[in-house]
Amino acid sequence: MRDQTETGFSDQDKALLTAGGAMWSTATVAGLPPLNMADGPMGVASGRVDERDIAVLTPAPVALGASWDDDLVRRVGRVVGAEAARSGVDALLAPNLNLPRSPLAGRAFEYFSEDPFLTGALGRAWAEGLQSQGVGAIPKHLTCNDSETERHAVDIQISEATLREVYLLPFEMALAAQPAGFLMAYNRVNGSYCSEHALLMNQIIKSEWQFSGLLVSDWFGVMEGTAAMQAGLDLEMPGPGRQMGGHCLDMLVRGEIDAARLDDAAARVAATARRFAGQGKPAPLDRATLIEAAAAGMVLLKNEGAALPLDPTRHKRVALIGPNWTAPCYQGGTFAKIAVDPSLPTPREAVEAALSDRFDLRFAQGCLPEPILPPMPVTPVGQDDQRGMLVSYFDSHDFSVVPIAIEIRDTNSLTWFARTGIAAAVDRAAGVCAAGIFTPLHTGPHRIYAGGTGAIRVLVDGVEVHANDTVYAPADIMGRLKSGEADCVELDFPDLSPRRIQIELRHVPAHVQGLWYGIEGPDRTEALYAEAETVAANADLVLLMVGETSDASVESKDRQDTQLSTRQLDLIARVRASNPATVVIVNVGHALDLGFAEDVAGLMLALYPGQAFGPALAEVLDGQREPGGRLAFTIARQDTDYPALNLTPQPDGRLSYDEGSLIGYRSFLANGTTPRFGLGEGMGYAAPALLGASLDKDGAVRLRMANAANRSGKAVLQVYAAWPEDRHVALVGYAAPVVAANSEQYVEIGLDLRPLRRWRDGCWLMPQTIRFYAGLSLDDALSRPEFASLAI
Numbered sequence: 078m079r080d081q082t083e084t085g086f087s088d089q090d091k092a093l094l095t096a097g098g099a100m101w102s103t104a105t106v107a108g109l110p111p112l113n114m115a116d117g118p119m120g121v122a123s124g125r126v127d128e129r130d131i132a133v134l135t136p137a138p139v140a141l142g143a144s145w146d147d148d149l150v151r152r153v154g155r156v157v158g159a160e161a162a163r164s165g166v167d168a169l170l171a172p173n174l175n176l177p178r179s180p181l182a183g184r185a186f187e188y189f190s191e192d193p194f195l196t197g198a199l200g201r202a203w204a205e206g207l208q209s210q211g212v213g214a215i216p217k218h219l220t221c222n223d224s225e226t227e228r229h230a231v232d233i234q235i236s237e238a239t240l241r242e243v244y245l246l247p248f249e250m251a252l253a254a255q256p257a258g259f260l261m262a263y264n265r266v267n268g269s270y271c272s273e274h275a276l277l278m279n280q281i282i283k284s285e286w287q288f289s290g291l292l293v294s295d296w297f298g299v300m301e302g303t304a305a306m307q308a309g310l311d312l313e314m315p316g317p318g319r320q321m322g323g324h325c326l327d328m329l330v331r332g333e334i335d336a337a338r339l340d341d342a343a344a345r346v347a348a349t350a351r352r353f354a355g356q357g358k359p360a361p362l363d364r365a366t367l368i369e370a371a372a373a374g375m376v377l378l379k380n381e382g383a384a385l386p387l388d389p390t391r392h393k394r395v396a397l398i399g400p401n402w403t404a405p406c407y408q409g410g411t412f413a414k415i416a417v418d419p420s421l422p423t424p425r426e427a428v429e430a431a432l433s434d435r436f437d438l439r440f441a442q443g444c445l446p447e448p449i450l451p452p453m454p455v456t457p458v459g460q461d462d463q464r465g466m467l468v469s470y471f472d473s474h475d476f477s478v479v480p481i482a483i484e485i486r487d488t489n490s491l492t493w494f495a496r497t498g499i500a501a502a503v504d505r506a507a508g509v510c511a512a513g514i515f516t517p518l519h520t521g522p523h524r525i526y527a528g529g530t531g532a533i534r535v536l537v538d539g540v541e542v543h544a545n546d547t548v549y550a551p552a553d554i555m556g557r558l559k560s561g562e563a564d565c566v567e568l569d570f571p572d573l574s575p576r577r578i579q580i581e582l583r584h585v586p587a588h589v590q591g592l593w594y595g596i597e598g599p600d601r602t603e604a605l606y607a608e609a610e611t612v613a614a615n616a617d618l619v620l621l622m623v624g625e626t627s628d629a630s631v632e633s634k635d636r637q638d639t640q641l642s643t644r645q646l647d648l649i650a651r652v653r654a655s656n657p658a659t660v661v662i663v664n665v666g667h668a669l670d671l672g673f674a675e676d677v678a679g680l681m682l683a684l685y686p687g688q689a690f691g692p693a694l695a696e697v698l699d700g701q702r703e704p705g706g707r708l709a710f711t712i713a714r715q716d717t718d719y720p721a722l723n724l725t726p727q728p729d730g731r732l733s734y735d736e737g738s739l740i741g742y743r744s745f746l747a748n749g750t751t752p753r754f755g756l757g758e759g760m761g762y763a764a765p766a767l768l769g770a771s772l773d774k775d776g777a778v779r780l781r782m783a784n785a786a787n788r789s790g791k792a793v794l795q796v797y798a799a800w801p802e803d804r805h806v807a808l809v810g811y812a813a814p815v816v817a818a819n820s821e822q823y824v825e826i827g828l829d830l831r832p833l834r835r836w837r838d839g840c841w842l843m844p845q846t847i848r849f850y851a852g853l854s855l856d857d858a859l860s861r862p863e864f865a866s867l868a869i
Contacts, residue, residue, distance in 0.1 A: 088336075091343035092325040095306070097316025100124060100496045104316060109347055110354035114215070114314075116413035117171025118187060118203070119687065121161045123416055125499055126492040133160045133362060134415040137408055137685035138173060138199075139666045140374030142189035143706035143759070145793045146813040147202040149373055152366045154206025154214075161212040162357025168213035168257045168349070170413070172200045174247035175223045177667065177710060178740050179721045183225035183635040186409045186666025186685050190709035191741030192756065193243050194808045194832045197250025204254035211356035213257025213349065218295060219271060219282075220244050222262035224724040224732070226635045229298075231726045232265040234733040238836040240266070241281075243738050246831065249286065257349050258291030261310065263298045265730075269308075272299050278309030291349045297555070297588075303333045311342040315496075364689070369702075371686035371693030373791075376706035376759040378671075379680040384618060384660050386700030386762060387436065394437045396616035397425055398609045398652055400645075401624045401664040404446040405690050409630035409666060412492075417688055419487075424622065427691025432699060439616065443609040443648045444602060448626035450526060450563060451595035453489045455513025455578060460485065466511040466580075472502045474583045476510055486511070490593040492558065503590040508583040511592065516575045521599035523570050528563030529592040530554045531584030535566060538577050542566050551587040558591040559633035602644060606651055613655040620698070621652050624664025624683070635724045639670045639716055649673050662694075668712050668719075671753055682706070703761035705813075707793040707854065711742045712754040720744035739805065742855055746805035756795075756808075757854035763790020765816050770796075770851040772865035778826045780851060784816035791815050796826055796851045797858050798833055800844040806859070807832035809849075843869055 086094070090106040098104035101124045102111040116122040119137050123130030135141075135157060141150050154172075161169055174196055177185040189196040204214035221233040221244050235244070248259060259282065262271040271277060272294045282288045293312040299305050302313065302320030306328060313321035325342075328334045377385065387395065402425040407417060422430065429438055457467035465487030469480035482500035491509070493501035501509060508531075517523065527535050527543065535543040543566040549557050570576065582592040613619045623645040629636070640646070641663075653659050653676055660679030663669070674680050681704055686693055696702040713719050720736035720743075739747050742756040763786040770780045778796050793813050797806035810826040834841045849865040852858030 086343060086347070088326060088329065088339065091339050092323050094343040094346040095311065095325050096313040096318025096322030100315040100494055103312065103346055103350055109350055112350040112354050113165060113167045115161065115164070115166040115169055117157065117169040118173055119408055119413065120157060120415040121164050121166055121169065122413040125497050126412060126494070128416045128486070128488040131416050131418050132164070133157070134407055134417050134688040135367060136370045136374050136687040137186045137666055138189045139186045139709070140684040140686055140706070141203070141370065142195065142199060142709035143376050143684060144370065144373040144813065145195070145707055145709070145811055146373060147198060149370055150199045151202040151206040152363070153370050154203035155209055156363050156366055158207040158210025158212040159358070159360035159362070161207070162210050163359040166212065167353045167355065167357060168215055169207060170215050170217055170260055171207070172203045172214065172216055173218070174200045174216050174251060175218060176244065176247070176740060178223050178734070178736070179724050180639050180668035180719060181636045181722060181724055182223060182667065183631055183633070184409065184411060185668070186630050187411070191711060192709065192808050193246040194829065195709060195811070197247035200247055201251050201254045204251055204256050208254065208256070210360065211353065211358045213353040214254065215258045215260050215291070215293065216248060216251045216256055217260035218262035219248055219259045220262060220277065221266050222264050224635050225633050226724045227726050227730070228633060229263045230730050231732050232268060232730045234267060234731050236737060239734060239737045241836045242834060243740055245281065252286055252288060256290060257353055258293050261292060261294055261298065263295050270300050272310050273301060273304040273308045275308040283309055289345070291345045303328050306334045306338060306342065311345045367687060367689040368693045368696065371689040372697050372702040373705035374684050374686060375693070375697055375704040376682040376684070376708055377704040377761065378682065378754055378759060379674060379677070380760060381678045384658065384679040385681070385698065387432070387618070387698050389435045392436065392618040394439070394615065394617045396612045396619045397428065397438055397440045397622070398443045398613060398619055399622035399648065400442055400444055400446045401622040402440065403442065404626065406625045406627055406629070406664050406666070406685060407687060407690060408627055408685050410628040411632035414627070421688055422691040424691045424694050428695045428698060431695035439612050441609040441612040442605055443621070443652070444605050444644045446626050447642050447644060449628045450489055450561065450593055451597040453513065453578070453595050455515045457485045458512045458514060458577065466513040469510045470500045470502065471508045471510070472505065474506060474508050476508060476581065489595045490591070492591045493589065495588045501590060503584070503587060505586045506584070508581065509592055510579065510581050511594065512577065512579040514575050515578050515596060517570045517573050517598065519599050519601065520571055520573065521569065522567055523599070524565050524567050524597045525578065526563040526565050526595045526597070527580050527593070528561065529582040529584070530557050530587065530590045531582050533564065534581040536579040536581070537568060542568060548585060551585060554587040555589060558589060561593065561628070561631070563593060563595070606648065609648060610651055610655040613652045613659070616656060617658065619652055619656050619659040620662060621649060621659055622662040622664060623649065625666070630666050639668065641669065646673065649677070653677055668710050670716070671712055674753065700762060703763070703791055704759070705761060705791045707757050707759035708754055709756070711745060711752045711756055714751070714753045718745065718750050718752065743805040743807070749804070755854060755856045757793060758856065761790045762786070763788055763816065763818070765790055765792035765853065767794065767851065767853055768821070770864040772849060772867065776828055778810060778828060778849070778851060780824045780826065781821065782814070782816050782824055783821045784818060787818050789815055789817050792853060794824055794826060794851065794853065795855065795858055796828060796849060797855065798830065799848045800833065801846050801848065806850060809833065845869055
């Protein structure tokens with residue numbers, strides 16, 4: 078371990094520095110400023126988890142990954158850095174450098190790519206952009222936090238070779254950005270929690286990589302403080318310390334840690350605070366980059382008859398059909414969820430504003446959105462001019478007294494963490510009452526949903542209609558909160574009279590509490606289908622937008638399957654039958670079943686484009702911009718083709734990475750399986766072509782490009798390499814140039830051969846000969862002969 082001491086700090090000061098001083102900041106000792114942190118990566122998340130803390134929302138990493146554009150991703154990181162600086166945040170828990178080894182991964186939208194090299198390169202670029210604004214990047218979650226099921230307890234079984242070759246590579250590549258630190262994951266790896274993993278922290282990160290930054294736990298992720306300190310963890314979060322902090326003095330006295338270990342941890346925390354605390358550089362919001370990045374992540378996979386871009390001479394009547402036109406999914410539902418400006422234009426509003434002067438646009442919803450938890454569209458009791466619930470906070474279970482605080486909350490999910498300046502009295506036996514006026518739009522059966530971290534009551538017009546008196550032990554409350562499970566009661570509303578909906582929560586003391594609720598109206602599926610069929614039949618072209626809601630991809634849960642909902646699949650089939658000229662736009666954040674692709678004229682993945690979704694989509698449809706994305710993950714023809722699917726651990730908690738290093742496309746190649754859509758696939762509106770490739774003496778690849786179209790267009794050039802005996806290849810370089818109309822140009826790509834390394838018997842091995850391939854997608858590259866062979 079490196080010798081590092083902090084002069085001017087007592088042992089007490091040093092111990093206090095090993096744990097946070099509050100929920101989101103490090104301790105303040107001896108004049109050292111606190112390091113204020115926040116969660117990312119799509120923006121600067123509210124430490125209060127509060128929908129009123131509006132912030133900038135960038136495209137999700139899954140969309141940035143599809144851009145294959147380091148410079149653009151760096152500029153997006155810069156946008157987030159400026160936003161963090163404006164918010165007084167010194168360091169952000171981002172980027173996420175985990176990998177979607179299964180399409181069911183609940184947080185796949187936070188991952189750049191299934192390819193570790195692409196993930197590492199884009200993660201480095203994003204971190205560089207963030208830190209250019211004086212805000213520290215803390216890449217997460219190191220390591221193998223690639224799924225959400227039982228993530229606090231799952232024990233990942235993985236060979237050291239696979240660990241180093243695949244899952245640590247993105248973090249190793251991020252070192253070039255000199256990040257503020259790394260966030261250690263909740264899960265175990267080969268028996269040890271990541272926050273107590275000596276191989277990861279002491280051996281690899283601190284010794285082999287010579288990393289001088291901070292190693293911090295995920296929040297409430299330290300299970301045993303002594304083991305964590307001995308293994309190399311520097312900072313327990315949040316604070317005050319439960320396992321480290323002042324407890325480190327006792328460890329020192331008992332001889333469980335030595336003075337050098339305490340010095341090392343304290344020095345890293347202090348150095349990081351000095352480097353980033355108060356150093357942020359705010360800047361005006363770069364809206365142009367947000368629109369550019371949103372469009373650059375949209376992946377056009379099929380475009381029969383040049384259906385896109387829209388042409389008023391061919392497509393005068395255009396139908397906008399589908400639930401995501403008016404209820405788009407901007408992001409997933411994690412604790413890092415960004416509170417977006419409610420005035421943002423929906424895709425429908427943006428497209429109508431931009432195109433209605435040249436096109437006859439007609440809209441049909443097609444089917445209702447299908448969130449796991451429906452919204453609660455109410456007005457606060459006594460305040461008809463606002464939206465949301467009137468939320469009253471009590472310091473006991475007695476709601477007959479005057480509340481300690483009252484506020485209006487326009488959300489269907491409330492979360493309160495202790496020590497974050499919230500109104501709720503979460504750390505004692507207390508309660509919350511949320512009340513609002515609901516006016517039905519249709520008569521018939523309505524379902525009210527309610528859940529929380531304590532006993533629940535549901536009242537309608539003052540009458541109790543449901544009660545659940547379950548009381549949760551403090552240790553179980555976080556699990557309850559993350560489950561999001563809600564009770565449901567069905568009531569008949571025979572008329573459209575306003576109803577007073579009241580949801581009550583009574584809880585025991587804990588460091589976090591939550592209350593969530595929603596209401597769902599009568600099933601109108603057939604009527605909505607019929608309307609959509611009529612609108613589609615009378616259009617020259619149908620733009621059908623389907624997809625997810627923000628609670629479909631969530632923290633602590635993985636998905637059950639890769640399908641769109643049955644209702645949306647039926648909508649696609651019925652609209653397609655009404656009008657074959659249908660382009661489907663899919664608003665999801667992960668690989669999914671695209672079996673319907675063969676039946677439609679066009680297919681585009683919008684992914685999660687962030688707050689500029691509407692304006693960017695309008696420009697893409699209009700042809701002002703290209704859909705610039707190329708797949709950064711593989712889409713299989715059937716789920717059984719994925720090298721990993723099931724993410725449920727065994728009864729003993731183990732989850733085995735049996736596919737080894739054959740993650741994603743590597744497995745498809747090794748097994749001779751053809752995907753539906755492969756890595757790097759996608760198209761714009763130009764006609765880029767690769768005419769030739771050669772390997773220069775200095776090891777760079779020189780590629781000759783052409784574009785026969787009358788407009789400039791983006792090309793995503795990819796270079797792959799392989800060991801002589803392997804059927805699979807690895808990405809080792811890429812570039813995303815714009816090629817001018819009717820022109821040829823040369824592009825040079827520097828190579829990074831680390832993806833070819835193999836860990837054997839405690840050291841790295843490289844092949845004696847390397848085969849190189851280049852193309853505009855993986856399939857294109859491998860359809861060509863190797864363009865070079867290099868002897869090492």
